[in-house]
Amino acid sequence: MSAPDLSSLTIAVLGGTGPQGRGLARRFAAAGLDVVLGSRDAQRAQDTAATLADVGRVRGASNADAATAADIVLVVVPWDGHAELLESLKGELEGKVVVDCVNPLGFDKQGPYALRVEEGSATQQAAAILTGSRVVGAFHNVSAVLLEDPAVERIETDVLVLGDDREATDLVQALADVVPGMRGMYGGRLRNAHQVEALTANLIAINRRYKAHAGVRVTDV
Amino acid sequence: MSAPDLSSLTIAVLGGTGPQGRGLARRFAAAGLDVVLGSRDAQRAQDTAATLADVGRVRGASNADAATAADIVLVVVPWDGHAELLESLKGELEGKVVVDCVNPLGFDKQGPYALRVEEGSATQQAAAILTGSRVVGAFHNVSAVLLEDPAVERIETDVLVLGDDREATDLVQALADVVPGMRGMYGGRLRNAHQVEALTANLIAINRRYKAHAGVRVTDV
Numbered sequence: 001m002s003a004p005d006l007s008s009l010t011i012a013v014l015g016g017t018g019p020q021g022r023g024l025a026r027r028f029a030a031a032g033l034d035v036v037l038g039s040r041d042a043q044r045a046q047d048t049a050a051t052l053a054d055v056g057r058v059r060g061a062s063n064a065d066a067a068t069a070a071d072i073v074l075v076v077v078p079w080d081g082h083a084e085l086l087e088s089l090k091g092e093l094e095g096k097v098v099v100d101c102v103n104p105l106g107f108d109k110q111g112p113y114a115l116r117v118e119e120g121s122a123t124q125q126a127a128a129i130l131t132g133s134r135v136v137g138a139f140h141n142v143s144a145v146l147l148e149d150p151a152v153e154r155i156e157t158d159v160l161v162l163g164d165d166r167e168a169t170d171l172v173q174a175l176a177d178v179v180p181g182m183r184g185m186y187g188g189r190l191r192n193a194h195q196v197e198a199l200t201a202n203l204i205a206i207n208r209r210y211k212a213h214a215g216v217r218v219t220d221v
Numbered sequence: 222m223s224a225p226d227l228s229s230l231t232i233a234v235l236g237g238t239g240p241q242g243r244g245l246a247r248r249f250a251a252a253g254l255d256v257v258l259g260s261r262d263a264q265r266a267q268d269t270a271a272t273l274a275d276v277g278r279v280r281g282a283s284n285a286d287a288a289t290a291a292d293i294v295l296v297v298v299p300w301d302g303h304a305e306l307l308e309s310l311k312g313e314l315e316g317k318v319v320v321d322c323v324n325p326l327g328f329d330k331q332g333p334y335a336l337r338v339e340e341g342s343a344t345q346q347a348a349a350i351l352t353g354s355r356v357v358g359a360f361h362n363v364s365a366v367l368l369e370d371p372a373v374e375r376i377e378t379d380v381l382v383l384g385d386d387r388e389a390t391d392l393v394q395a396l397a398d399v400v401p402g403m404r405g406m407y408g409g410r411l412r413n414a415h416q417v418e419a420l421t422a423n424l425i426a427i428n429r430r431y432k433a434h435a436g437v438r439v440t441d442v
């Protein structure tokens with residue numbers, strides 16, 4: 001089976017003005033893909049896109065316009081407002097591959113912890129709202145610091161891709177594979193997305209203990 | 222800070238007659254540690270211990286006698302009966318480091334999935350029951366197949382150690398470190414144990430897709 005061809009596809013990153021969204025956009029643009037950053041504020045998205053102009057093809061737009069323009073739409077918004085944003089873009093996202101990258105986490109004086117999500121996970125919440133889209137979960141555990149650092153040439157991590165739609169998970173695995181060092185790997189069904197999202201709390205705890213930018217590799221694959 | 226010295230300690234493995242328990246016992250014994258396998262049926266534990274006699278110092282006992290004999294007690298029993306066993310051994314486990322290794326998982330025709338646990342995780346359930354013990358979670362994501370295979374000399378995986386008691390997590394990290402290839406790593410507080418337990422469902426899904434015995438490595442640490 002040959003890997004899906006991504007070269008003709010446009011990738012939207014909703015919430016693309018935050019560190020994680022900017023970082024992912026940087027890496028996809030550096031790999032030669034066409035990227036549209038989305039934000040509630042189109043001007044802000046355009047300003048952020050301008051900072052990535054020397055990396056590759058990155059433009060900015062409103063979240064709705066970015067969703068409309070793209071073939072694959074990454075959702076990289078804060079957990080607060082996740083459901084609301086997706087409900088507002090249900091039409092624009094119809095029929096598209098939507099990649100939820102959101103980690104529902106809380107923080108208190110003891111550090112990070114996973115929030116309980118009624119639908120089970122952010123990814124399952126997205127799937128429950130976007131009934132006409134092909135929802136996949138991925139890119140949960142990738143360090144924004146590393147993604148955003150131009151001096152970091154390789155992101156040595158596996159991206160666990162969660163989903164029930166094989167064609168969609170294969171496509172998103174191929175998307176992860178365009179980033180040097182990164183490897184897309186099927187990670188289980190949508191119902192097993194919660195623990196991958198929540199594991200980010202552990203990685204943050206590890207980062208604090210070991211002064212690191214921890215990522216995950218799966219061994220023996 | 223020097224690593225804790227484990228050479229004078231006895232390690233109990235409750236539920237030590239199952240694949241995971243046998244495999245861990247094999248690896249600790251091979252590293253020169255004193256190991257007691259525990260089982261509901263002492264004779265069965267002794268029979269299993271006899272199969273490991275050429276590996277190192279492994280003996281069998283009832284779960285209660287194994288708990289009494291040991292300094293560090295690993296709990297490797299099936300999720301069904303987890304609470305019941307720990308309640309029955311509350312006295313024997315008083316003051317000891319108890320390492321919960323249990324993954325509350327269900328299986329159906331779509332494969333593995335994480336069960337919801339009222340206390341949040343098996344490890345937190347153990348801590349709620351064993352209020353006089355020092356409860357840590359660890360060894361959740363280690364392949365029993367690899368542990369049990371005498372031809373596998375190195376177990377290339379990181380063991381995430383969850384806990385709120387630094388001395389206890391340091392000790393359990395050192396215990397993981399005795400196995401060649403294995404690295405004990407602090408993985409967060411008890412309240413972040415659920416996702417590490419549940420991640421085993423993803424690893425099983427990965428094993429099925431990729432015909433592997435998947436483990437986890439944390440990068441940049």
